[in-house]
Amino acid sequence: MLISTAGVSVGDYDFLTTVIEELGQINHYKVAMKPGKPFVFGELTAGLEVPVLYFGLPGNPLSSVVGSLQFIIPALWRLSGINEADIPQPLTLTASLANDVRKSPGRADFQRGVFSQNTAGEYVVTTAGKQDSHRIKQLSLANCLIVLPKDSGSLVAGDKVTIQPFPWY
Secondary structure (H helix, E strand, O other): OEEEEEEEOOOOOOOHHHHHHHHEEEEEEOOOEEOOOOOEEEEEOOOOOOOEEEEEEEOOHHHHHHHHHHHHHHHHHHHOOOOHHHOOOOOOEEEEEOOOEOOOOOOEEEEEEEEEEOOOOOEEEEEOOOOOOOOHHHHHHOOEEEEEOOOOOOEOOOOEEEEEEOOOO
């Protein structure tokens, strides 16, 4: 059985991790990515014959979407019992940035973007507005995530980046 819960908060008022620890164990807490840092993975065992896996997603809508794409969907494929070699990998493409992108090193960053092909057939991507994790309008306008590595800094128009088109696009 799998349980997925949104609403994990970070800070003094994060009581959910205490509850999970009382009912089982936390195997992983917080990830070095933006959005979605307060991701939780654990097992609920109290009073159960078989442990129940627990995935706690952040409360902001965009953080939950990114966490689902990066962690939940791959975990569901692994749990389905298929061979690891048969698990579908997310489509990734290389695109040129059409605008400058701000980023601080230290966490992988998944920014919303809109990609298309230019007349030469090359992929070009533009960020979809402000990148705050509570801004769902930018998610509705986007057709991909711009994947910026943990150690990278800000980029300028023309730089090559990796993009992940949304699976529903």
